[in-house]
Amino acid sequence: MSFELLATDGAARRGRLTTPHGTVETPTFMPVGTQASVKAMQMRDVAATGAEVVLGNTYHLMLRPGAERVARFGGLHAFSGWNKTILTDSGGFQVMSLASLRKIDDDGVTFASHVDGSKHRLTPESAVDIQLKLGSDIQMQLDECVALPASPEAVARSVTLSLAWAARARDAFTATAPAGRLQFGIVQGGTDAAERARSAAGLIDIGFDGYAVGGLAVGEPQAEMFATLDHTVPHLPADAPHYLMGVGTPADLIGAVARGIDMFDCVMPSRAGRHGTAYTAQGRLNLKNAKWADDLEPLDPTSDCPAARDYSKAYLHHLVRVGEPLAATLLTWANIDYYQRLMRTLRDAIAAGTFTAIAAELSATWPPTPAAEPA
Amino acid sequence: MSFELLATDGAARRGRLTTPHGTVETPTFMPVGTQASVKAMQMRDVAATGAEVVLGNTYHLMLRPGAERVARFGGLHAFSGWNKTILTDSGGFQVMSLASLRKIDDDGVTFASHVDGSKHRLTPESAVDIQLKLGSDIQMQLDECVALPASPEAVARSVTLSLAWAARARDAFTATAPAGRLQFGIVQGGTDAAERARSAAGLIDIGFDGYAVGGLAVGEPQAEMFATLDHTVPHLPADAPHYLMGVGTPADLIGAVARGIDMFDCVMPSRAGRHGTAYTAQGRLNLKNAKWADDLEPLDPTSDCPAARDYSKAYLHHLVRVGEPLAATLLTWANIDYYQRLMRTLRDAIAAGTFTAIAAELSATWPPTPAAEPA
Numbered sequence: 001m002s003f004e005l006l007a008t009d010g011a012a013r014r015g016r017l018t019t020p021h022g023t024v025e026t027p028t029f030m031p032v033g034t035q036a037s038v039k040a041m042q043m044r045d046v047a048a049t050g051a052e053v054v055l056g057n058t059y060h061l062m063l064r065p066g067a068e069r070v071a072r073f074g075g076l077h078a079f080s081g082w083n084k085t086i087l088t089d090s091g092g093f094q095v096m097s098l099a100s101l102r103k104i105d106d107d108g109v110t111f112a113s114h115v116d117g118s119k120h121r122l123t124p125e126s127a128v129d130i131q132l133k134l135g136s137d138i139q140m141q142l143d144e145c146v147a148l149p150a151s152p153e154a155v156a157r158s159v160t161l162s163l164a165w166a167a168r169a170r171d172a173f174t175a176t177a178p179a180g181r182l183q184f185g186i187v188q189g190g191t192d193a194a195e196r197a198r199s200a201a202g203l204i205d206i207g208f209d210g211y212a213v214g215g216l217a218v219g220e221p222q223a224e225m226f227a228t229l230d231h232t233v234p235h236l237p238a239d240a241p242h243y244l245m246g247v248g249t250p251a252d253l254i255g256a257v258a259r260g261i262d263m264f265d266c267v268m269p270s271r272a273g274r275h276g277t278a279y280t281a282q283g284r285l286n287l288k289n290a291k292w293a294d295d296l297e298p299l300d301p302t303s304d305c306p307a308a309r310d311y312s313k314a315y316l317h318h319l320v321r322v323g324e325p326l327a328a329t330l331l332t333w334a335n336i337d338y339y340q341r342l343m344r345t346l347r348d349a350i351a352a353g354t355f356t357a358i359a360a361e362l363s364a365t366w367p368p369t370p371a372a373e374p375a
Numbered sequence: 376m377s378f379e380l381l382a383t384d385g386a387a388r389r390g391r392l393t394t395p396h397g398t399v400e401t402p403t404f405m406p407v408g409t410q411a412s413v414k415a416m417q418m419r420d421v422a423a424t425g426a427e428v429v430l431g432n433t434y435h436l437m438l439r440p441g442a443e444r445v446a447r448f449g450g451l452h453a454f455s456g457w458n459k460t461i462l463t464d465s466g467g468f469q470v471m472s473l474a475s476l477r478k479i480d481d482d483g484v485t486f487a488s489h490v491d492g493s494k495h496r497l498t499p500e501s502a503v504d505i506q507l508k509l510g511s512d513i514q515m516q517l518d519e520c521v522a523l524p525a526s527p528e529a530v531a532r533s534v535t536l537s538l539a540w541a542a543r544a545r546d547a548f549t550a551t552a553p554a555g556r557l558q559f560g561i562v563q564g565g566t567d568a569a570e571r572a573r574s575a576a577g578l579i580d581i582g583f584d585g586y587a588v589g590g591l592a593v594g595e596p597q598a599e600m601f602a603t604l605d606h607t608v609p610h611l612p613a614d615a616p617h618y619l620m621g622v623g624t625p626a627d628l629i630g631a632v633a634r635g636i637d638m639f640d641c642v643m644p645s646r647a648g649r650h651g652t653a654y655t656a657q658g659r660l661n662l663k664n665a666k667w668a669d670d671l672e673p674l675d676p677t678s679d680c681p682a683a684r685d686y687s688k689a690y691l692h693h694l695v696r697v698g699e700p701l702a703a704t705l706l707t708w709a710n711i712d713y714y715q716r717l718m719r720t721l722r723d724a725i726a727a728g729t730f731t732a733i734a735a736e737l738s739a740t741w742p743p744t745p746a747a748e749p750a
Contacts, residue, residue, distance in 0.1 A: 035697045035699055037699045042704065042705075044681075060697075065689070065693045069689075072669065073671060073689060079690055294447065296448060306419075312448065312454070314444075315448075315455065318410070318440045318454075322435075324410055325700060325703060325704070326414075326415065326416070328700060329417065329700070329704070330417075
């Protein structure tokens with residue numbers, strides 16, 4: 001088995017995932033490296049935060065530079081210089097959010113590139129093949145994520161289609177993937193408990209190396225996301241990793257770990273960094289705000305992240321205000337570092353059996369309702 | 376004396392400048408850190424190229440974050456994290472090129488900020504004071520740079536005014552600057568040999584720690600710049616550093632070193648890097664060009680600069696094409712590194728008495744006429 005469950009504390013889990021590019025201590029947060037780069041960061045600095053997995057976006061990479069080309073380069077690891085684990089999504093989600101002229105049929109999805117209008121097609125099998133060419137350690141199945149709110153019939157139809165695609169994806173992967181590579185199935189079903197259960201059961205029947213909860217983090221309130229996790233995660237195998245896709249804020253992460261999630265990815269810390277916002281142990285700070293103009297303290301003097309430790313808030317404020325590219329680099333770095341520290345804190349708490357107390361402590365900084373976060 | 380002349384080879388000079396923040400081996404190229412940041416770079420990586428001086432722009436810094444504020448932060452070094460030598464310009468050149476509503480009188484220049492329209496005034500004395508607050512190691516006098524072409528009368532008037540300002544700047548500096556800090560005068564005079572000679576003589580009479588050639592690199596042909604150096608540099612004291620402001624291409628640097636210049640600054644390597652152009656030992660490369668899409672070679676496998684050594688041209692091409700911020704970081708880094716390697720090569724050649732041969736060799740890659748450079 002590629003996943004080892006090391007400890008539990010309530011529903012929270014401390015685990016270890018092994019891939020062809022190393023081990024991943026879970027719960028883990030995966031920075032997003034959309035186009036073979038974590039935006040504004042050097043991979044050297046991403047690695048220094050303790051990040052053990054970077055996510056690549058199949059949709060973007062199949063368009064530019066192209067999967068065949070990445071394969072000729074020896075895969076995403078050699079291409080980008082990231083030598084630890086890489087997870088790729090299937091491309092399906094971004095086809096639905098970015099591509100134009102998209103058309104789903106039972107066999108797959110046809111779409112036009114948002115870059116140059118060129119026509120492309122993704123099927124469960126071609127998504128496996130493209131991800132093999134990208135050389136990712138962890139693949140995601142092609143699925144269909146229904147837009148919420150949706151009728152019960154639409155939700156059921158998407159679960160049925162995603163399960164059919166899951167079976168085909170698993171067959172294609174089993175037939176072609178080198179040993180050690182992993183493939184995850186994706187639970188769909190919107191907010192419908194019975195459909196989520198049916199989706200999970202179907203995926204388990206097929207048998208994947210890990211199970212993702214999809215279709216969340218699409219604008220729903222945090223309470224609704226947590227409720228969906230409450231009725232979904234218990235259906236997932238305890239001996240496989242649980243991945244909540246596209247999530248989230250620190251409060252989201254803490255609440256989802258409490259509900260048995262092991263893996264996360266989100267553009268939030270990097271996107272926020274590029275827009276002048278820092279995530280720190282003191283909460284979220286808007287560095288654009290004039291109140292930092294004379295603050296000589298670093299973001300976090302106790303951090304061992306150079307971006308959080310070696311520059312004053314006044315300097316970061318100046319860089320943000322004048323539009324220097326270094327602002328994006330330093331704040332993205334500090335944010336990804338904070339997310340990694342948060343995950344380490346949660347991992348240590350689960351191992352020590354103190355998760356509930358630590359989560360309660362953290363909720364003073366990161367209250368569970370996003371609306372209550374500092375603006 | 377802060378400057379030691381170690382060797383000469385023809386008119387080319389190998390020297391060493393000592394400032395409160397270390398020694399500077401000359402000839403040297405100074406990356407431009409306009410707003411307390413070398414655009415898209417971390418100072419750690421700038422230092423790794425071997426750069427020993429970074430230039431700060433007084434005009435930008437007096438507007439944002441403001442000289443008083445930088446002084447409260449402990450100066451530019453503490454603010455930006457650059458611990459080696461900093462040279463600041465006087466602000467005058469950028470007042471004339473960027474500010475609106477500028478008005479020169481005999482006492483100084485009044486202008487409105489291009490950022491918010493706020494009114495400011497620079498005089499020879501206030502430019503000294505502001506640069507002292509910024510904490511730079513090397514100050515430039517406030518001068519007036521006449522726009523070319525100009526009438527002989529206008530050139531003469533600007534030389535006379537700049538000399539009057541030079542005397543006032545020197546008095547103010549001598550009265551207030553801590554020991555060890557340096558101040559350079561600026562030779563003006565357009566392309567008029569007699570005015571250049573008069574300007575140099577006047578400055579030497581006042582007595583500065585170094586002498587800059589100003590009013591060049593404003594769009595004139597390279598041959599005209601070299602001709603001006605030919606009739607200007609011989610008037611400068613041999614025992615003081617000679618600084619050619621705002622220059623230039625590798626060919627400019629080689630030709631100017633051959634004419635006795637010791638110091639350079641230019642936005643070219645950093646600006647080019649942000650626009651997808653690399654300066655390498657093989658010449659100038661436009662990484663946007665599709666011909667690099669499948670090139671797995673690094674920019675320079677023999678370089679010890681990570682940006683030039685650890686990434687394929689194909690990856691850099693991809694980053695440029697998709698607009699990833701990392702493209703600007705890596706290409707700026709590689710370019711500044713190449714400029715530093717070029718200066719090391721020239722320094723070694725002068726010390727070895729092989730400057731003419733090495734310059735001739737380099738001219739195969741960097742021919743002396745900019746129009747002949749690869750597009």
